[in-house]
Amino acid sequence: MLVCRNGYADSLTLEGRLVGDRCVTVTVSEGVITQIEPNGSSCAVLAPAFVDPHVHLRTPGREDEETIASGTAAAAAGGYCAILAMPNTDPVVDSATVLHSLRATARREAVIPVGFMAAISKGMAGEDLAELGELGDAGAAAFTDDGRPVASAALLRRALQYAEVTARPLALHCEEPSLSRAGHMHEGVVSAELGIGGWPSLAESIMVERDLAVAAHEARPLHLMHLSARGSVTALRRAQAAGVEATAEVTPHHLVLTDEAVRSLDPNTKMNPPLGSASDREALVGALRDGTISCIATDHAPHSREEKDVPFEAAPFGVTGLETAFAALHTHLVAPGLISLETLLGRMSAGPARAFGLPEPQLEVGVRANLVLLDLETEWTVTEGGFRSRSANSWLLGQKLRGRVVKTVADGRVVFG
Template structure:
C-alpha cells in the first residue's frame, strides 16, 4: 500500500527542503515530495498520515551502537536493540564488532545480517573489526569483510596502539572504499582510569583519564590519514583538544570525519560526584570547557555526526562500586530528544543543522542509500513532535543503564517508517 504523509514540516538536508508539504511512499521507495495537489497515487487508495504540527525527516542513522549479540544477549539482542532504535526514531544502526565472537570474519558478518533480517526491524549495518579478535595486531581480511557486507571497520573500545598496524588498516580500507572508525585512546596514558582526570577525580579519589590520552591518538591517526589518504572517522570525540585537531585537519583537506555523543555535549564530570555508575562512559564525561568546545565543533561543522554509542549493560553489572563497573550507557531512545532539548531548543543548532548530523552526513560519509527524502531513495522516515515533553522513565532496550532516567526532555519520534513500512506509531511497535 502507498503511504501519503501530508501537512508535515518536511526537512531534507540533502535537497535543502524545509517546508510544509507532502511525501508519497510506494512500496519501499520515496516517490515524490510535493503538495497534495501535485502528488498523484496509483492503484489502491493510499494510507494517509496527517503530520500536522509534526516534522518529517529522513530516517535517523545512528552510526555507533553495540547490540551485544552474539555473546552478551543478557544485555541486548539484535531483536531488542532494533526495537529500541525504532522507538527512538532511528531507522538504521551500525553495530560495532566487540561481540563474542568478534565480527572479524565473513561468517560473523553473515550471522549479524541473517539475524537482523529475521529478527530485526530496522536496517542493521555491521562494522567489521580492524584486527583479528580486536587484538590490535593482525589485520582482518578487510576485502572479505567488505564482500560479506560490512559498512566500515573498527576495533571500537580497543584502540589500535601500533601505528604501523593503523597505517596498514587505512591503506587496505582505502583499497576497498571503506572508512576506518577509530577509538582514539592511548592506553599508556589512560591506564586504569575510570573518569576524567580533573579536580573532581582528585576530590572523589577516583583514577583519572587525561584529555591527552584522546588527543595524542587523534593527532597520530590524523597524521596517518594524511600519509595514506585513507578515510578516518573518529568516534565519540570528547575533548577540546581533539576538536581543534580535527578542525585543523579539515582545513588541511585531510580525509577526516567525526562524531559526538549526546552525553558529551550535555553532561560534565561533576555528575560523577553521585558515584552513579551510569555516568561511567568511555571516553569519560569531561569538563564544562570541553562540553562548550564540543558544541562549537557541532556549530562550525568540525563535528559531522551525532551518534549514541548505545552501550547496554545489565543492572547487576552496573550495580558495583565505580572502579569495577563497566563503561557505557544506553542511548538509542534518547539520541533524538537530547539533541532537540540541548541543541535545538537552546538555539545552539538549527533544526536543519541537527537533522543533518543525524541523517545526511552519516549518509554521505558512509555512502548509504538512506538519509534523504530524494525520490527513488529508500523509504526510511522519522516523524517527530519537537514540542512534546516526556520524563525518561523506561526503555524498550533490554538494559536500562542511563544517567538521563528521570530527566524531562523534549522532541520525540512519534512514527518510524523503515523500507516503506510503519514499524512504530506513538511508542508502539507495530511489527510484533
C-alpha cells in the same frame, strides 16, 4: 551492505511540517515517496530519518543485554532508519563465518536495516590484521576495533592501505592506553575532589593527532569515533584544513553532560571516553555547529543491571542512547538555542550516511521512504520500564525531556508509531 527482515513495503500518507515551516502531505506507495503536496495544517516535524553509525548490539555473546531484534526495535523507536553495529562481541566479528551468521540473523530479526562492522585486528588484539579483504567481500560495513584503540601505528598504517582495497571506511576509537589505564573519569578538579582515578583528555587527543598524521601520510580517509576533548577538535580542524579526509562523531552524552555529572557517582555517568570539562563540551558543540564534526552517534552500549549496579569504580563503561538521542539533544541543545533544529537533523542523518557511504535518507519524490515524524512540544519522562532495548543503563533516567519521535518509516515500511 545493510540487511533487514524481509517484509512488504507500505503505502501510506504522512502529514508534517518541513524544517523551514512548509507543511506538506507526503504520499508513499509501495515504499517509495510518490508525491509531496502543500498542506496548511500540520504541526509535527517531518524529516529524513536518522542514521546511527555506532551501536553495540551485544550479539553474539550477551543476548541478555541486547539482541538484533531488540536493538533495532529501540533504534526504530528513536527515529532511526539505519544503524551500524560494532564488532566487539563474543566472539569478535573478525571472520567471514561470524559475519555471515550475524547477517543471516539480521535478515530474520532486524526491524530496520543494520550493517555490521568487522574488526581491524584479529580478535581485536591489536597485533595481526584481520582478513579485511575477505570481510569486505562478506559484507562488512566498515572496520573498527572499537572498545580499544589501534595501539600500533604500523598496524593502523597497514589497515589504511588495505581499506583502499576493500573501499570500506576505517573507524577509530582514539585512546592512548598508557595514559588512560588507571582512569575511571575525566582528570580534573572533580576527579581530584572525588578521589577517583583520572583519565586525562590528552589520552584521546594525542591518539587523534597520531591517527590523523598516519592518515595524512597515507593520503587515506578515516573516521574518528566519539570525540570528547577540546584538543581532539583542534587537531581535527587543523587536519581537515590541511586536506586530510577525516570525519568524526560525537555522542549525545558528551554534548550535554560534563564531568560535574559524575559527582552523583551514578554508574550511568561512566563512559569511555569519559565526560569532559565544560570547555571540552563547548568545543564539541561548536564543532558540531560548524560541521567539523558531521555525525552524531549514540555509542549505545547496553549493560545488564548486575553489571552496572556496583560502585562507580567497579562499573563498566557505557550507556544506552538510541531511544533518547533526539529528545535529549532537542531539549538540551536546540531549545536553549545552542544549535538549530536543522543542524541537529542533518548531523543525525545526512552526516553519518555520507561518512559511511550509506544511502542518504531524503525527503524527495522517487526515493525509498526513510522518514521520521517528530513532536517538538510533548514532554515525557525517561523511565526504566519505557525502553525497547533490553537494557536500561541510561544517563537520563528520571529526567523530563521535550520532544519525541512519533513515527518512523525505514526502507519504505512503518517500523514505529
